[in-house]
Amino acid sequence: MIEMAGPANRAARPPRIFAALVLLVGAALAAGGIQLALLGGSLYYVVAGVALIVATILLWRGRRMGAWLLLLIVLGTWGWAIWEVGLDGWQLMPRVLLLTVLGLWLLTPWARRGLV
Amino acid sequence: MRMISFLVGLFSLPLLAASAWAADGEWLHYGNDLGGSRYSPLDQITPANVSGLKQAWVYRTNPGETLKTHLQVTPLMVGDALYVCTATNQVIALDAETGAQRWRWEPPAPNDRRRTCRGVTYYKVPNGVGACAERIFSTTARAQLVALDARTGKPCEGFGTAGLVDLKTGMGEVKPNYYYVTSAPVIIRGRVVMGGWVADNQHVNEPPGVIRAYDAMTGAFSWAFDPGRPEYHGEPLPGETYTLGTPNSWAPMSADETLGLVYAPMGNATPDYFGAHRTPESEKFTSAVLALDAETGALRWLYRTVHHDVWDYDLASQPTLVDLQIGGQPVPALIQPTKRGQIFVLDRRTGRTLKPVEERKVPQRPVEGDWLSPTQPFSTGMPDFAGPDLTERSMWGLTPFDQLWCRIKFRKARYDGPMTPPGTKPTITNPGYLGGIDWGGVSVDPVRQIMIVNWSRMPNYTRLIPREKADRMGLKPGPEGYMPGKPQAQAGTPYAARTGAFLSPLGVPCVNPPYASLTAVDLNTGKVIWSEPFGDARDNGPWGMRSMLPLTMGVPAIGGSVSTRSGLVFIGASMERTLRAVDQKTGDILWKTRLPVGGHATPMTYISPASGRQFVVIAAGGHLALQSPFGDYIIAYALPKK
Numbered sequence: 001m002i003e004m005a006g007p008a009n010r011a012a013r014p015p016r017i018f019a020a021l022v023l024l025v026g027a028a029l030a031a032g033g034i035q036l037a038l039l040g041g042s043l044y045y046v047v048a049g050v051a052l053i054v055a056t057i058l059l060w061r062g063r064r065m066g067a068w069l070l071l072l073i074v075l076g077t078w079g080w081a082i083w084e085v086g087l088d089g090w091q092l093m094p095r096v097l098l099l100t101v102l103g104l105w106l107l108t109p110w111a112r113r114g115l116v
Numbered sequence: 117m118r119m120i121s122f123l124v125g126l127f128s129l130p131l132l133a134a135s136a137w138a139a140d141g142e143w144l145h146y147g148n149d150l151g152g153s154r155y156s157p158l159d160q161i162t163p164a165n166v167s168g169l170k171q172a173w174v175y176r177t178n179p180g181e182t183l184k185t186h187l188q189v190t191p192l193m194v195g196d197a198l199y200v201c202t203a204t205n206q207v208i209a210l211d212a213e214t215g216a217q218r219w220r221w222e223p224p225a226p227n228d229r230r231r232t233c234r235g236v237t238y239y240k241v242p243n244g245v246g247a248c249a250e251r252i253f254s255t256t257a258r259a260q261l262v263a264l265d266a267r268t269g270k271p272c273e274g275f276g277t278a279g280l281v282d283l284k285t286g287m288g289e290v291k292p293n294y295y296y297v298t299s300a301p302v303i304i305r306g307r308v309v310m311g312g313w314v315a316d317n318q319h320v321n322e323p324p325g326v327i328r329a330y331d332a333m334t335g336a337f338s339w340a341f342d343p344g345r346p347e348y349h350g351e352p353l354p355g356e357t358y359t360l361g362t363p364n365s366w367a368p369m370s371a372d373e374t375l376g377l378v379y380a381p382m383g384n385a386t387p388d389y390f391g392a393h394r395t396p397e398s399e400k401f402t403s404a405v406l407a408l409d410a411e412t413g414a415l416r417w418l419y420r421t422v423h424h425d426v427w428d429y430d431l432a433s434q435p436t437l438v439d440l441q442i443g444g445q446p447v448p449a450l451i452q453p454t455k456r457g458q459i460f461v462l463d464r465r466t467g468r469t470l471k472p473v474e475e476r477k478v479p480q481r482p483v484e485g486d487w488l489s490p491t492q493p494f495s496t497g498m499p500d501f502a503g504p505d506l507t508e509r510s511m512w513g514l515t516p517f518d519q520l521w522c523r524i525k526f527r528k529a530r531y532d533g534p535m536t537p538p539g540t541k542p543t544i545t546n547p548g549y550l551g552g553i554d555w556g557g558v559s560v561d562p563v564r565q566i567m568i569v570n571w572s573r574m575p576n577y578t579r580l581i582p583r584e585k586a587d588r589m590g591l592k593p594g595p596e597g598y599m600p601g602k603p604q605a606q607a608g609t610p611y612a613a614r615t616g617a618f619l620s621p622l623g624v625p626c627v628n629p630p631y632a633s634l635t636a637v638d639l640n641t642g643k644v645i646w647s648e649p650f651g652d653a654r655d656n657g658p659w660g661m662r663s664m665l666p667l668t669m670g671v672p673a674i675g676g677s678v679s680t681r682s683g684l685v686f687i688g689a690s691m692e693r694t695l696r697a698v699d700q701k702t703g704d705i706l707w708k709t710r711l712p713v714g715g716h717a718t719p720m721t722y723i724s725p726a727s728g729r730q731f732v733v734i735a736a737g738g739h740l741a742l743q744s745p746f747g748d749y750i751i752a753y754a755l756p757k758k
Binding site: 088090 | 508509512513514515516517518519520521523524526527528628629669
């Protein structure tokens with residue numbers, strides 16, 4: 001990959017719009033996830049939601065660690081989803097599609113530019 | 117042994133094929149024969165040439181009108197004419213070759229009421245000549261039975277009053293839209309026999325569930341079977357009525373001319389979701405199939421598929437009559453599909469089970485004031501068409517958000533497996549009120565002994581509302597009867613009820629696909645031959661939008677199939693707007709064509725004498741409960757002329 005953090009890109013800002021989006025996803029999953037966990041349901045949603053909120057804070061500050069955390073969440077989500085439903089495409093869709101798209105966005109130059 | 121049965125089969129083939137079905141390619145009854153096999157002995161269209169099918173004609177029943185409900189008819193084909201009924205009470209004759217209208221009958225009263233009409237009934241008067249020697253019977257939204265001359269469409273003068281018989285006689289007060297006949301009557305031994313539909317869940321003591329027979333020549337009353345007075349077969353005395361609020365029979369009936377029996381699939385005494393007030397007679401006949409003497413209305417036997425039904429598991433499917441090979445002997449059988457996804461196989465002479473049935477313990481703890489049967493019958497000798505039990509993991513959604521919402525709803529609800537009773541806390545009813553198997557029933561190839569089943573997997577989310585709260589919500593019996601998604605009053609019981617498909621906020625099912633499957637069953641072994649998710653996702657999506665995704669999902673479906681001698685299965689039914697031909701052996705889709713709207717009706721097939729060609733016809737009419745857009749199309753397909 002091309003080195004992005006050179007002097008020419010010093011003005012690049014942290015990906016804050018993206019971070020705000022991740023925050024919305026994380027907050028929704030955490031809020032619903034707490035309710036589900038209290039009802040004796042899956043713990044995945046609250047764990048993923050809180051992790052996404054932490055990732056948001058890191059991304060907001062322009063920390064590359066945020067991207068790594070998001071990657072970990074995406075991988076973890078895939079692992080959890082396959083454990084729950086195997087390789088059934090229709091069942092995997094709601095579980096992995098959105099977070100995978102968010103993760104892929106972080107691989108683009110525009111997203112990476114603002115991270116150190 | 118195998119060789120012997122092969123030889124026996126070889127010789128019995130022509131006998132079987134010749135006996136029950138019109139040899140000249142007609143379609144004389146709703147299910148082709150009186151036994152509702154939905155089997156056609158025609159073999160001009162085959163697995164090899166079906167891909168060449170082209171649209172031959174389209175007829176619109178109500179062009180330019182704003183449709184308020186669905187067209188659900190399976191036409192009859194007699195001679196060289198098709199006969200159909202519409203949701204707005206017209207009866208229409210069409211040229212079987214061209215689809216051109218021959219005649220059209222409009223009901224005499226103001227035509228302001230709509231209803232479902234699944235078909236008309238044909239009768240040829242023995243040794244009859246002149247007008248009305250051949251008759252078409254239909255019914256109207258005002259609960260009248262009409263006899264029309266099949267040639268001209270004119271009402272038969274000698275039948276009832278100017279061709280009409282008022283079915284409200286003896287029914288007590290019948291408010292508009294509370295009682296009419298939706299399925300085609302059956303004719304056996306010169307009598308027109310029918311039950312009727314009643315509005316679901318409005319109040320106790322709705323119109324009677326009585327089954328009645330009238331003389332096919334004169335329209336004179338012949339007999340009644342009143343589930344509240346099962347020994348009395350006459351009309352009510354002046355000032356009296358048939359018993360109100362009894363189980364009714366709205367689904368298509370079957371009949372056996374040789375045995376002289378009518379087979380009536382029964383519903384439950386509405387309101388559906390509470391039953392403490394029901395009488396012992398209502399409990400006896402609820403969700404049962406009855407065998408009635410065609411000449412007297414006397415009950416010969418009954419088989420109940422649900423004890424104390426509080427789930428709306430009424431029998432929606434026509435009983436299918438077929439002779440099964442059991443222990444090397446042909447046995448006259450009756451196949452009763454159910455919304456529960458259990459298919460019961462009975463000896464139609466006696467009502468005894470031919471495949472094992474187990475009374476299994478089911479969830480208890482009824483809502484306060486009601487009671488439950490400790491066990492329910494499960495047809496363990498046949499495959500199950502309810503799908504796997506639900507778990508939190510089987511909750512679905514388009515996104516993680518609505519999936520999470522569904523998981524929370526699942527955890528908040530009571531779900532103890534099949535037959536979880538309704539309560540004031542939400543419960544999940546699986547299968548829901550669309551089945552399992554709904555009014556499309558099954559089609560059976562009696563020669564190969566193969567049954568084709570299209571079945572749904574769409575749970576309901578149900579909650580009872582205590583009367584005090586229901587009163588505060590202003591819930592009253594409605595003039596329109598059933599409205600999808602609206603709470604229903606159940607007036608006269610301690611609870612109103614709110615139920616409907618268990619959907620996410622995006623309007624997609626909360627349970628994972630497939631929502632519909634098509635399955636072939638070997639009736640000899642009771643084993644599944646093949647089973648496939650049924651219907652692509654392209655016409656489904658969030659909030660009723662069309663996703664355009666050409667992916668096999670198994671989208672919701674209602675409607676029946678037709679099996680043919682040549683080894684094809686024709687079926688619309690799916691919310692994917694298609695008619696398709698499926699290979700009976702493998703389940704492969706051999707041909708598929710787009711319909712303007714969902715074809716939620718059972719197709720039929722015939723030979724047109726004008727060209728000698730085999731046609732396949734389906735009504736594309738949409739569906740109210742599926743929220744599948746309405747249409748008024750009757751569409752015919754045939755192989756191009758050579």
